[in-house]
Amino acid sequence: MSNSILLQVENNIAxxxxxxxxxxxxxNKEMAHAMQDALDRCKEDDVRAVMIVGEGKAFCAGQDIQEITDPELNPGFKAILDDHYNPIVIKIRELEKPVVAAVNGVAAGAGANIALCCxxxxxxxxxxxxQAFSKIGLIPDSAGTWFLPRLIGFxxxxxxxxxxxxxxANEAEQMGMIYKAIKDDEFLAFAKAKTEKLANLPTIALANTKKAFNASYSNNVEQQLALESKLQIESAQTEDYKEGVAxxxxKRSPKFKGN
Known part of the structure; x- marks a missing residue:
């Protein structure tokens, strides 16, 4: 894996x-493909929750402009979207594990929308x-036009x-764009604690919750009720459900194992 993406798996957290x-x-192209590889690795059974964070002062500034302004490096917008960003968004939404975006600094352009799809x-x-796109004559991509209206209204x-x-971040929390804005000196510990909590919850139930939310904007109420019934029956057949009830x-804390 490229060193532009670092992946660490410890205590069921990637x-x-x-x-x-x-x-x-x-x-850039290399980093986008490395990100996809990292998300694929998170499918494995030893991972029960994922946290994405940026190194340094920023979370992600979006597309590397140097790549698209260099004729020898520029892969073209079709490749950038179809091969780089769109697969990242799909992999995050289809990953049957909870994904936490720990936004440690500016999230701009595609970087903002990758965070918001978590x-x-x-x-x-x-x-x-x-959403920096209009500043250079572009439109929001990486599903920004899908997530933003659903999060904060048209x-x-x-x-x-x-x-x-x-x-x-405080404005984003107030308008419902994000879950929480946390003081800088408390942020990383808070994000890690929430990811750890997710890693210790019933993994299949969380995956099924994610599937239900993914479908909720395209289903009508009858279809959604049918999907909830299917996923609830599936969840009730897990060992974690038995442990939760027991x-x-x-009157004790459950010890979920993710199965």
Whole structure:
């Protein structure tokens, strides 16, 4: 794996670190493919939760402009979207594990939208989210036009995307864009604690929750009820369900194993 993406798996938690701090962790082709490889590794049974964080001062500044302005490096926008960013978003949404975006600094362009497609988004109070695309004559990609309206409403999403407003982490929390904005000196410990909590919850039930949310915007209510029934029956057949009920009856903390 490229050193532009670092992957550490410990205690059932996979930590993916975006590691190009000199360019604010902006993506190039190599880094995008390495990110996809890291997400594929997270499918394995020893991983029960994932945290994505940036090295240095930024979370991710989006696309590396140097790559697209160099004729010898530029793969073209079709490749950038179809081969680089779109697979990352799909892999995060289809991964049957909870994914935490630990936004340690600025998240701009595709970097913002990769964060927003995660299951839980936690940011430092000093972080900011910027849909920077209109500043260079582009539109939001990496599913930004899908997630933003669903997170914060059509009108606000449209304005933020067109005006390229800088949204502070506190503003993002207030408008429902992210889960929490945390003081900088408490941020990493908080994000790690939430990821650890997710890693110790019933993994199959969390995966099924994710599947249900993924389908919720395309299903009508009858279809969603049918899906919930299917996934609930599946969840009730797990060992973790048996443990959860037993722990409740015995008035003790459950010890889920992810199966």
């Amino acid at each position: 930590t993916i670190t975006l590691n190009r701090p000199k360019v604010f962790n902006s993506f 299951d839980v988004v936690i940011a430092t109070e000093s972080a900011a989210f910027i 009108g606000k999403a449209s304005a933020i995307a067109m005006l390229a407003d800088k949204i502070t 722990a409740f009856m015995e």
